[in-house]
Amino acid sequence: MDQAAAKAGQGAPRCALPAAVGVGFKPQHFAAIEAAGAGAVAFFEVHAENYFVAGGPLLHQLDWLAARYPLSIHGVGASLAGPHPPPEEHLAALSALLARTAAASFSEHLAWSSAGGIFLDDLLAVPYDGATLRRLCAHVERVQERLGRRLLLENPATYVEFSASTWSEPEFLAEVVRRTGCGLLLDLNNLYVSCVNHHRDPLAELERFPLEAVAEVHLAGHAQDWDDAGDPLLIDSHDRPVAEPVWALYAALLDHLGPLPTLIEWDGDLPPWPVLEAEARRAADLVHRQGKERAS
Amino acid sequence: MNFAAFARALLHPDLPPPEGLTAWNGSNVAKRFAVYRNNVWHALLEALADTFPLVRRALGDEHFLPLAHRYLCSHPPRSPVLARWGGAFPALLAALEDEDLPPWIADLARLEWACLEALHAPDAPPLAAKALQPLTRDPEGLARSRWRPHPALRLVRSRHPLVALHRALTEEASPPAVAGGENALVVRPRLAVRVVAVDDACAALAAALLGGATLAEATAGSGCEAQLAEALTPLLRHGAFVALTISPEEKP
Known part of the structure; x- marks a missing residue:
């Protein structure tokens, strides 16, 4: 661990994200944030593996953010539902990054991305069966033990289902939460995309998730395509504003649970900072209104 | 599955x-x-x-x-x-x-890879030229000195005008009409990566010092005895090194 990391590690670790709105940080927005502050944005999330580097401007920006805002470290490469546990080298790098940034939260995905020694750079689906459950739980427990903290597991956007599945997705996640004590990062865009793709009612599906374990919400935009039968096939694209039905699900979730740490993800076709900040403000207004209603 | x-x-x-x-x-x-x-x-x-x-x-x-x-x-x-x-x-x-x-495409790729490595290399404060001033009174010690390269330092030598090509492509300008080879020194003294053209004597000196040679060995090997200061100056100005060490004089 270098000096900056050691120093950051000495500070009191922030133990949770605020019940407010954050955005996925992009280096292209750094100058705007540095110059004028983050506006309605109360925290930032970064993809962990982008910061597995020794030095340079990326870590400089991250240190700057970490000194001013709560940070969520979001892994996209641990391949938790894959055939093998994440290698020690990967966990050591995660551990160092979490310490360096005094991260408020660490999250990963119910997905796999590596097999046969090849990294495929996508969050791939798995059957919800006993074998996946045992493997995933073992990997989640390994990560939580190595990092010494609770992991938040994110529900995936999926395009296919498996004949081998014996659990529904919400029940499967509830069982993972029960067995490992991990939290849930509920991605409402993923939930909506999967429900449309598999012909389920999003609101009914939402109520089946282990909502008591939700510690963060993700919102993002999706694209629309069509499957071979001419039915809608939504693609989790993160390259546009959040869709209206996803906003409606978000309002319903806030009604259930009250204000929650909420993140706007925008990874492709990046807008200027003010557009992203306005999207965050829309979510912040909903959180704020919900907080007021609860208080009165 | x-x-x-x-x-x-x-x-x-x-x-x-x-x-x-x-x-x-x-x-x-x-x-x-x-x-x-x-x-x-x-x-x-x-x-x-x-x-x-x-x-x-x-x-x-x-x-x-x-x-x-x-x-x-x-x-x-x-x-x-x-x-x-x-x-x-x-x-x-x-x-x-x-x-x-284009015949230079592989060299351009080598240079871009060098830039990426430099971007993510460990941070280190570069050796300041003024740190060398006391050593001018100790020419023998200076001759025995070994130079620790900055972790971001890379050198890409090319038979093509690589630095001019890199600049033209970066600026989306038309490729240069220059002929002949160029040596690209890649440095990142602080946060920004820079690509600098250096002459053959400077590149040879840098390569030898990167390889762990003493300044005397590097100077002789690169044939730049007559213009050592000129060959060394760009390396120091662009933050190519972080430290130098002088080994004790060998006893006869």
Whole structure:
């Protein structure tokens, strides 16, 4: 661990994200944030593996953010539902990054991305069966033990289902939460995309998730395509504003649970900072209104 | 779950989707599986293009993407840290011997890889030129000195006007009319990576010092005894070194 990391590690670790709105940080927005502050944005999330580097401007920006805002470290490469546990080298790098940034939260995905020694750079689906459950739980427990903290597991956007599945997705996640004590990062865009793709009612599906374990919400935009039968096939694209039905699900979730740490993800076709900040403000207004209603 | 079969079908578009996939409406799962295949290919080709943006600009997508595709098949990423993927791409370009490609394309790729390594290298304060002033009174000690390169320092020597090409492509200007080779010194004394042209004497001196030679050995080896100060100045000005050590005089 270098000096900056050691120093950051000495500070009191922030133990949770605020019940407010954050955005996925992009280096292209750094100058705007540095110059004028983050506006309605109360925290930032970064993809962990982008910061597995020794030095340079990326870590400089991250240190700057970490000194001013709560940070969520979001892994996209641990391949938790894959055939093998994440290698020690990967966990050591995660551990160092979490310490360096005094991260408020660490999250990963119910997905796999590596097999046969090849990294495929996508969050791939798995059957919800006993074998996946045992493997995933073992990997989640390994990560939580190595990092010494609770992991938040994110529900995936999926395009296919498996004949081998014996659990529904919400029940499967509830069982993972029960067995490992991990939290849930509920991605409402993923939930909506999967429900449309598999012909389920999003609101009914939402109520089946282990909502008591939700510690963060993700919102993002999706694209629309069509499957071979001419039915809608939504693609989790993160390259546009959040869709209206996803906003409606978000309002319903806030009604259930009250204000929650909420993140706007925008990874492709990046807008200027003010557009992203306005999207965050829309979510912040909903959180704020919900907080007021609860208080009165 | 057969991960190997799933991964194979992702990487080989001519293969059918893996077995065991279903769709609620009984539609052909190939279209749905293709979403994953497109995601994988798009993400990885864009990751390689992010590392070699000027190679892509120089070649255009119609030439770059098939080459990136070949690289992905022969050298798929082994780690989720994509900043470490692409180191063998310059060698793939060098081995092509394709007359339609610019003769300098592999050197440009070497330079872009050097820039990426420099960008993510450990931070270190560069050695200031004034730190050398006391040593001017100790020429023998200076001759025995060994120089510790900055962790970001890279040197790419080329038979082509590589630095001018790099600048023109960066600025989206037309390629230079310059002929002859250039040596590209890649430095990152603080946060910004810089690519600087240095003459042959300076490049030879830098290469020798990078290799661990003493200043006397490096000077003699690069044939720049007469212009040592001129060869050394750009290296110091651009923050190429972080320290120098003088070993004790050898007892006769």
